[in-house]
Amino acid sequence: MQLFIDSADVTELRAAAASGLIDGVTTNPTLIARSGRKMKDAIAEICSIIPGPVSAEAVATDVEGMLAEGRYLARIASNVVVKLPLTENGLRATQVLSDEGIRVNVTLCFSAVQALLAAKAGAFFISPFIGRLDDKGVDGMELIHEIRQIYDNFGFSTNILSASIRSAEHVRQAALAGSDCATLPPKIFAELYKHELTDSGVAAFLKDWGATGQSIL
Numbered sequence: 001m002q003l004f005i006d007s008a009d010v011t012e013l014r015a016a017a018a019s020g021l022i023d024g025v026t027t028n029p030t031l032i033a034r035s036g037r038k039m040k041d042a043i044a045e046i047c048s049i050i051p052g053p054v055s056a057e058a059v060a061t062d063v064e065g066m067l068a069e070g071r072y073l074a075r076i077a078s079n080v081v082v083k084l085p086l087t088e089n090g091l092r093a094t095q096v097l098s099d100e101g102i103r104v105n106v107t108l109c110f111s112a113v114q115a116l117l118a119a120k121a122g123a124f125f126i127s128p129f130i131g132r133l134d135d136k137g138v139d140g141m142e143l144i145h146e147i148r149q150i151y152d153n154f155g156f157s158t159n160i161l162s163a164s165i166r167s168a169e170h171v172r173q174a175a176l177a178g179s180d181c182a183t184l185p186p187k188i189f190a191e192l193y194k195h196e197l198t199d200s201g202v203a204a205f206l207k208d209w210g211a212t213g214q215s216i217l
Helices: 010-017 029-035 039-048 064-075 090-098 114-118 130-135 140-154 168-176 185-189 196-212
Strands: 001-008 022-027 054-057 081-084 104-111 125-128 159-162 181-184
Touching: 001 010, 001 185, 010 185, 022 064, 022 181, 022 196, 029 039, 039 054, 039 104, 039 181, 054 104, 064 081, 064 090, 081 090, 090 104, 090 114, 104 114, 114 125, 114 140, 130 140, 140 159, 140 168, 168 181, 181 185
Parallel strands: 001 022, 001 181, 022 054, 054 081, 081 104, 104 125, 125 159, 159 181
Antiparallel strands: none
């Protein structure tokens, strides 16, 4: 499963990229606004840090506006993926942009039938929001299972990009459910390394080795 970082903070992204384990980046208007930078400048720098897919979101709500913004964003760098909402206009724009060879990440997906429509429109990524469903008392991970089954049933090539990830457990479950990718905040990515038995094991090994008085070098 590919791992993306959900951030527009270049300091966070450089640190994550240094791990060699990050495959892409997702951004949204809120994250760009928090960065305090112009969209074009922020996305261009992010694309230079992470060579994989970088989602940049249009803010227009009408089809023509989405198309204009999508084409503009796609020209920033070759690894830009245009991000559009799962609305009727969003899917109409997705179909046009996809036909033009521009990859689209259809975001704010909350149902399997929405994901079906996105795939039919030619979406490159579908972004189901797990955490937001959980917040409403709905099992968000069940949606990943449903989308995976539908896409496999009919041979859709749209990539499932699990979003609104709240924990390392979400990452584990998404991987088991067959999600192609997961996008997570930097702090959740850092949690993936951690396990109390790993920490205690390292401490025990170091203690035992220290008692020998030896040096490897």
